[in-house]
Amino acid sequence: MTPQIPETTQxxxxxVGEPWIxxxxxxxxxxxxxxxxxxxxxxxxxAKRTGRRIVRxxxxxxxxxxxxxxxxxxxxxxxxxxxxxxxxxxxxxRFGRSRHGxxxxxxxxxxxxxxxxxxxxxxxxxxxxxxxxMGMAFKFAEFESDRIGEQxxxxxxxxxxxxxxxTGRKRWGYVWHRRYLDEDNVLHPxxxxxxxxxxxxxxxxxxxxxxGEPMLSACLWLGRNGYLGTRGKPWKQxxxxxxxxxxxxxxxxxxxPDDCPCPPADPDGTASRAGLCPTKVWLPGAQEIIVxxxxxxAYQKARDRAKKKPRSQVAAYPLSGHMRCARCGGDASIxxxxxxxxxxxxxxxxxxxxxxSERKESGTCGGVYILRTVAEEAVLKSLAEWAEEIExxxxxxxxxxxxxxxSTAPATAxxxxxxxxxxxxxRLAEISRExxxxxxxxxxxxxxxxxxxxxxxxxxxxQLSTTQQIAELDAQAEQAPTDRAALLPVMRGxxxxxxxxxxxxRRDMLREVLHGxxxxxxLILPDGTEQAPYxxxxxxxEEKPTPLGRQWGKAAAQSE
Numbered sequence: 001m002t003p004q005i006p007e008t009t010q011x012x013x014x015x016v017g018e019p020w021i022x023x024x025x026x027x028x029x030x031x032x033x034x035x036x037x038x039x040x041x042x043x044x045x046x047a048k049r050t051g052r053r054i055v056r057x058x059x060x061x062x063x064x065x066x067x068x069x070x071x072x073x074x075x076x077x078x079x080x081x082x083x084x085x086x087x088x089x090x091x092x093x094r095f096g097r098s099r100h101g102x103x104x105x106x107x108x109x110x111x112x113x114x115x116x117x118x119x120x121x122x123x124x125x126x127x128x129x130x131x132x133x134m135g136m137a138f139k140f141a142e143f144e145s146d147r148i149g150e151q152x153x154x155x156x157x158x159x160x161x162x163x164x165x166x167t168g169r170k171r172w173g174y175v176w177h178r179r180y181l182d183e184d185n186v187l188h189p190x191x192x193x194x195x196x197x198x199x200x201x202x203x204x205x206x207x208x209x210x211x212g213e214p215m216l217s218a219c220l221w222l223g224r225n226g227y228l229g230t231r232g233k234p235w236k237q238x239x240x241x242x243x244x245x246x247x248x249x250x251x252x253x254x255x256x257p258d259d260c261p262c263p264p265a266d267p268d269g270t271a272s273r274a275g276l277c278p279t280k281v282w283l284p285g286a287q288e289i290i291v292x293x294x295x296x297x298a299y300q301k302a303r304d305r306a307k308k309k310p311r312s313q314v315a316a317y318p319l320s321g322h323m324r325c326a327r328c329g330g331d332a333s334i335x336x337x338x339x340x341x342x343x344x345x346x347x348x349x350x351x352x353x354x355x356x357s358e359r360k361e362s363g364t365c366g367g368v369y370i371l372r373t374v375a376e377e378a379v380l381k382s383l384a385e386w387a388e389e390i391e392x393x394x395x396x397x398x399x400x401x402x403x404x405x406x407s408t409a410p411a412t413a414x415x416x417x418x419x420x421x422x423x424x425x426x427r428l429a430e431i432s433r434e435x436x437x438x439x440x441x442x443x444x445x446x447x448x449x450x451x452x453x454x455x456x457x458x459x460x461x462x463q464l465s466t467t468q469q470i471a472e473l474d475a476q477a478e479q480a481p482t483d484r485a486a487l488l489p490v491m492r493g494x495x496x497x498x499x500x501x502x503x504x505x506r507r508d509m510l511r512e513v514l515h516g517x518x519x520x521x522x523l524i525l526p527d528g529t530e531q532a533p534y535x536x537x538x539x540x541x542e543e544k545p546t547p548l549g550r551q552w553g554k555a556a557a558q559s560e
Contacts, residue, residue: 018085019055020047020117021075025094026061036061037467039090039119046088046119055084072096076105079114086115092137093144153258163286164190165253170230173202173249173290192287199290201227202249206291210298214306215241216361223362234362245303250296251289252282317351318506319375319517325356326520326536328365329547333357334372354519358550365550368519370533375517378535379510380495386539387491390484424470431463484541487513515544 022043024036036059047054056078060070072095075087086109089095095116096105109116115126116134123133156166170176174192181187205218219237229235246254256274263273291299316334323332337352354375356367435456442452490509498506515538523531538544 017047017051017053019083020052021078021084021087022047022054022057023072023075023087023089023094024057024059024061025070025072025089026059039094042090042119043088046117052085052088054088072105076108076114079109080112082112084114086117088117088119090119091121092116092118092134093140095138157258160253160255160283162189163253163284165248165285166255171248171287172230172243173198174287194288194290198227199249203290203295206244206249206295206299209244210295210302212302215244219361220363223364234358234364236357236361244299247282247296248285248287249289250291250293251285251287253285254280255283257281316503317372318503318510319354319372319379321507322510322514322517323354323375323535324516324518325358325365325368325547326518326545327367327548328356328358328550330365331357332368332370332519333360335360366521368521368533370519370521370535374533375519375535379514379517379537380498382537382539383491383495383513386484387488387495390488390491394485421470424466428463428466428470431459431466435459435463484539487540513539515540515542518545520548 022040024039024043026036040057043054046052056075058071058075060072072087075084078084079086087095106116118134118137121133121137123137124130159166159168165171168176168178168190171192173195175195177188177191177193179188179190205222209215209218216237219235219240222240223234227235229239246252248254256277256279260277260279262277262279320334321331324330325332332354334351335353335355337349339347339349351372353369353371355369356365358365359367438447438452438455438459441447442449490512494501494506494509494513501509518536518538520534520536522533525531536545
């Protein structure tokens with residue numbers, strides 16, 4: 001069953017008219033950033049001018065138009081489902097800047113009778129000339145995207161020629177000095193200076209890793225000693241490996257050449273061409289070297305020895321990817337265990353437990369340690385309970401008359417949101433009338449200008465606050481409520497064929513039903529009794545739980 005889009009009257013003078021979806025996109029390119037408020041106002045004016053009504057707002061903020069892995073796909077799906085007549089954008093370039101993606105997705109819209117309209121570009125796309133105008137607008141959008149891409153390529157080449165990384169940002173172990181003009185109008189170049197403390201840490205870690213210390217050990221050492229990455233977050237093994245492999249502290253800049261013959265990246269994907277290609281060249285950088293050449297060579301040899309055949313990325317257990325640590329809210333990954341059998345024989349148990357990834361990789365969370373069987377039993381028990389509740393509710397509703405349901409049904413979240421939004425919209429209209437009245441009074445000399453300015457500032461402040469509240473409600477409305485009854489077949493399928501269904505299928509089916517499974521650690525209750533670790537599956541129709549907080553040290557040790 002397709003969830004219906006909540007209707008609103010925003011952008012339309014009446015509650016009648018064609019239902020349309022308003023789409024807002026803010027580009028990643030600085031020169032192409034257009035305020036969401038400007039786009040929203042233009043679309044609302046278009047809807048009012050043409051007698052349409054905006055029934056849903058979809059926003060993609062700070063996302064490139066080169067990819068269609070965006071929320072715009074939800075709007076296209078809604079038009080295909082008949083929930084809206086078409087999609088309205090500020091300009092056609094907001095829809096996308098990819099020739100491949102524009103053609104495919106516009107064909108999807110028009111294939112079901114839908115339309116794409118621009119609020120600021122007058123083109124009747126129902127006519128041949130209007131479609132030509134829209135096509136030209138898409139061509140110019142694509143041209144602008146290519147032009148910006150070429151400018152960034154020139155910028156990268158210029159930076160490499162000066163011995164700088166292609167992207168100017170912080171590098172761990174260094175102090176980043178940006179380029180600036182001083183009081184005497186002298187331009188000071190960008191440069192990287194070794195950090196007095198972190199530089200020594202980086203050097204020490206390179207030497208330890210070159211001597212064969214595992215990367216995970218270095219990551220744990222950093223986490224337990226309070227060292228954070230350049231973004232203020234604990235290091236993870238994958239990120240730390242990329243940093244050390246980059247060779248930046250050894251005086252190198254790792255770069256993917258633009259003339260590499262590797263295939264282009266997927267135009268609708270998120271991975272870059274450089275990220276997908278293993279080919280890299282090493283260029284000498286202008287930064288001061290803090291890792292000697294012999295240490296760097298020894299580190300590379302140690303890394304080559306440590307590399308193993310890539311492991312299969314296919315999950316072997318149905319709950320993998322769904323488990324969460326209740327302390328930090330992060331992922332919990334599968335781990336093994338071991339025990340001694342008869343005669344002291346060591347018996348290894350693969351996939352025995354789930355454990356907090358933050359504890360495993362950085363040591364910055366007390367974490368959890370829960371048996372996989374305990375978590376799976378909790379999931380199956382919850383699925384059975386939810387299925388029974390849904391079936392009982394359906395049976396009760398079937399016995400009630402329409403009048404009974406109308407009199408006993410509680411107000412839904414959609415009803416409460418719609419009422420709250422109407423109150424705010426009415427207040428916004430009232431503020432506009434009050435501003436018009438104040439402007440008329442001051443223009444006719446009935447009130448002094450200083451009184452008008454004070455009242456205008458008060459009203460505009462309230463207008464801004466009310467507009468922000470409406471935007472928050474609209475953002476909440478985008479998350480369509482989940483119909484539990486629609487998920488009943490999925491739950492029953494999991495319960496009846498759990499052991500027969502392939503692992504990947506079970507994981508996909510669980511993703512439809514669950515936000516995740518939160519694992520709670522062993523706790524000592526106030527009365528002195530012990531509470532064993534337990535798992536709480538959280539369905540998609542409920543809110544995600546708040547993390548308990550990262551606990552470490554004596555208290556965490558007592559609870560494990």
